[in-house]
Amino acid sequence: MVRASGLSVRLKLTLSYAGFLMLAGALLLAAVWLFLLRYVPENALISTPVPGPFPIRSNLLHVFAPRAAAVLAFLLVFGLLGGWLLAGRMLAPLTRITDATRIAANGSLSHRIRLEGSNDEFRELADAFDTMLARLEAHVDEQQRFAANASHELRTPLAITRTLLDVASNDPNRDTGELVDRLHAVNTRAIDLTEALLLLSRADQRSFTRERVDLSLIAEEATETLLPLAEQRGLTVETSGDMTPAIGSHALLLQLSTNLVHNAIVHNLPEQGAVWVTTRTHPESVVLTVENTGEKLAPQSVSTLAEPFLRGAERIHTDHAGVGLGLAIVKSITQAHDGTLTLSPRAAGGLRVAVQLPPAPPHTGPELESSRRGTTERLDQARTA
Known part of the structure; x- marks a missing residue:
């Protein structure tokens, strides 16, 4: 199927990591600001340099806001770079599995992933894929041997039939009774072989009612x-x-x-x-x-x-x-x-x-x-x- 191109999984994971980091940072800064507001009064009396009330909250907001914006900007850049690297590292096994799938699709069934590392979800997927390739390779080899053997077995009665017909055509005075009996026996063997092959194919395909x-x-x-x-x-x-x-x-x-x-x-x-x-x-x-x-x-x-x-x-x-x-x-x-x-x-x-x-x-x-x-x-x- 032909599908429209979109964002890669690595980019989606990167944006997800960066977005989550930004959200966590914003929540942390909001928590800090609320904590400061709880214990800092709106105005305070100071004696120097100018006597009278001083707007502490307004001054604190003026100092805190630019630094909070700088922290969020840093978290955005850090989240994008770190998320890109982490996503690439996490998706590396999936890339190997994808490459192995393409190799198998081109007809090479002997390739194996053999993924190292701990027994996580990617390792289980790679091992299952290797097992599938091994069984598929064995099945294809068995089918090829079976086709070669079947061709050989079917060729034998056909070759005998042709030889008997050639002998009969070269010797028109030959008694046809023996020839008919031999042809009947050879033809019966070919029919039995064909029916056996059809039955074997039916069983392999599991196309029957239970x-x-x-x-x-x-x-x-x-x-x-x-x-x-x-x-x-x-x-x-x-x-x-x-x-x-x-x-x-x-x-x-x-x-x-x-x-x-x-x-x-x-x-x-x-x-x-x-x-x-x-x-x-x-x-x-x-x-x-x-x-x-x-x-x-x-x-x-x-x-x-x-x-x-x-x-x-x-x-x-x-x-x-x-x-x-x-x-x-x-x-x-x-x-x-x-x-x-x-x-x-x-x-x-x-x-x-x-x-x-x-x-x-x-x-x-x-x-x-x-x-x-x-x-x-x-x-x-x-x-x-």
Whole structure:
């Protein structure tokens, strides 16, 4: 916005300091004058040099007024000079913050103010600004890495599709059945990747409606949906837990639960594996925990599993391995619901994932009952299917 120019804050503070000093000086001189008037009589009798009454008050006013004016003039000059210096010293941290803001506006997010001195209001503002810049820089770097990884992942199916089409055009007598199957598989992967990217973007932007939901029913719905896949792999899936009311998006939390259970099923032992899905209610949170058997994982590798497109080397060639965004979507949905995601390796092998969310207020209203009925109906339909 273009605004009309006006007085600077430093000049306003200077005038305020000088005006206050002048007012204080005038009040002090007025107090002195009133004090003198109280104890000095109007006229006094003196014997020399001329006998008779002498006008003391008038003579005192004649002497006091010029000196009072000189004092006020001195206070004005002193107030202006001192106020200008004091205002400049007080506003120096604000100038540094302004310079840092201009640098950040030009695209440099690595600059920090690092204001020294006592912990006053300017120091708190500078520290908050440095924290904001650090988070913004980390977010921009993460988005750049994500864009580069997404471009690479999307380029792969497109390059494969072009290669298959080139081969088909160069060999018109080639059987098209195998080509169609491969193109279908590549196209399905590209669609899955695109949908995952859109879901991740939706969660990052927090563009969803919050409602009362039961996290235990959502986890049970996700488990029922993926139970055929677990049975196909010879895995056992166990669910347990009490009602865990929370506030959030049913669709996003269902996607979160589905990703966790799917991840636990796919990355499991080749046979006789197990998956445990539990929900717990705590005084200040509700927790969804998904554990699975599997190979022993190093803590260093576990800490990177929630990063986009980062997968363990043993997972890349696994069927149903997804597009590398499963846990990244879980992390994004958790953060969008003001929760925390914890990944830890199990001592016996496998992974333990805990999602901690804020609980819903202790009130069972129509919205929660409606949500529970809807989830129960979907579970019944899944069991029937």
